[in-house]
Amino acid sequence: MQGVPVAKEELIKNFNQKDMESIASSGMDLSESMRCASFLQQDNKVLLQRSLSDAVDILSTPQALKKFPRLKKYFGKSFKSLNRDYPKDTEGGYFIRVKKGRTVKLPIQACLFLKTKKFEQKVHNVIIVEEGARVYLITGCAASSVAHEGFHLGISEFFVQKGGYLNFTMVHSWREDVSVRPISIAMVEEGASFISNYVCLRPVREIIMYPTAVALGSGARVSFNSLILSHPSTLQDIGSRVIFKAKNAQAEIVARAVSLGGKVIARGHLKAEEQDVKAHLECRGLLLSKQGIIHAIPELETDFRDVDLSHEAAIGKISRDEIEYLCSRGFSQQEAQAIIIRGFMDIDILGLPQVLRKEIKELEDKTLKASL
């Protein structure tokens, strides 16, 4: 770890116009006007960590481990519980704690920014939402215009404790020559909710991720929603997994992928290790180019009879009927196509909180307009 957080003016000076645009395109609002806490790490340097709410602690993970020794037990805990290993050579990442019973109205934001060519950014984030607390978190991941051949490894451990609510939105805004490996596990306790919204519309060379949520207690709810745009010569191997270790829990996985010529592997896995579980998995794909590949791999797994697991997947090209229908209303062929794609990539499939909806919609509109 290098560097200490700097003042806002200093921080802004650190970025050129393109950096600012890239950071903004990942949902990070440097004005902090509609945010209650912020964290920004560039390569391996933490540039900003500030909480405007006494309900929220936000700081770099290494600092947090020093400052709050009793929280050490959380670091790596979710991996141990699933008997999984995780990379130890991380530098930084954010630690967020939302205090018991507190509801935070404005989102917390975090940004992981790749600035330097060939840099390998490796972070370990820990997010604890204590009993009954409610919070929105938006994490943006972005790359500078010169971060060629960059690499990002992001470990995230979420602990949503009894009755807590975490709405986590992640926006990826990488470059066509950056490779990315997010690894995350969410531990969702009794009566708690974990909602994950993932948006990846910019090119990325390769991204492989299979975030997992574990429903640990009765009444736990999990939802994974993703919008994926795949550019030529890229690979996005993206899944969502929910493991049910408690009765009376629910989950939903929804993915929409549009391929402009790249390869998308849309995985989904629902595993019920307990009964009285209800979960649905839905994946829809639209292929706009002959080169594009979308491979949906849904998996449902259980030893119990008393569960309700289902999935549906549909992949195809844009229907001519829909295009012609819009043309008969006066849209050009291109306009009709763009409207259908944007409708397909409906941000309403995400479980976005109202305070972020407009922002993310504008962000999506801008990115799609540039891409289509």
Added chain:
Amino acid sequence: MLDIKKLSVAVEGKTILKDVDLQIGKGEVLVLFGPNGSGKTTLIKAIMGFGGYSVKRGQMLFRDKVINNFSIEEREHLGIGIMHQHPPKIRGVKLSQIAQFLCKNEKKIKDLARRLSLEEHLDRDINLGFSGGEMKRSELFQVLLQDPHLLLLDEPESGVDLENISIMGKVLNDYLARQDKSALIITHTGYILDYINAEKGCVMMEGEFWCEGNPKEIFESIKKSGYEKCKECQWQKKS
């Protein structure tokens, strides 16, 4: 307005329309009858230029332009509007989005939506989960916002309850009468005839125009004797 000469149209390699001649003048309303599968929708879709309806022969003139090679949206821009018999559902595309594209007058959109009881549908994905009657109302709503010179209405009242037929009929009649608009209306039920002022009707049989006459009289005769009797009826085969 619309002048079709010797039009033959094939679908999937099969000829459906054979040597169809048809004229619709400014302010004129033509009512088209005909049994299931006789080619009525095919005619409308060929006029609108949908893919898969290939014109084998003949000419389509609209407002003195040969439109045979025009794209769908060019025909729309010229002033042809269609109310689809089976419109597709489009996920994520709101009815209001299309309405706002068709008409820049927000008040006009609101008023028409209210008249057609579609205010709550504006914010919904187009046709997704719409009932049969709601779909018809949404189609009429859109095509009227489009404000075309020629309306092509494919069974506007099929599956619509009587109260809503009356509402739709009045809305449609206002439009036609006020602005001297033309229309081609396909109907099986004939209910729409009670609301609009149509002077011309014709019957399509196996891809050909069979006869022409007063629409109410034609409808009464179909009601009484069915299409089977059409072939031997008192009216002359049109050609």
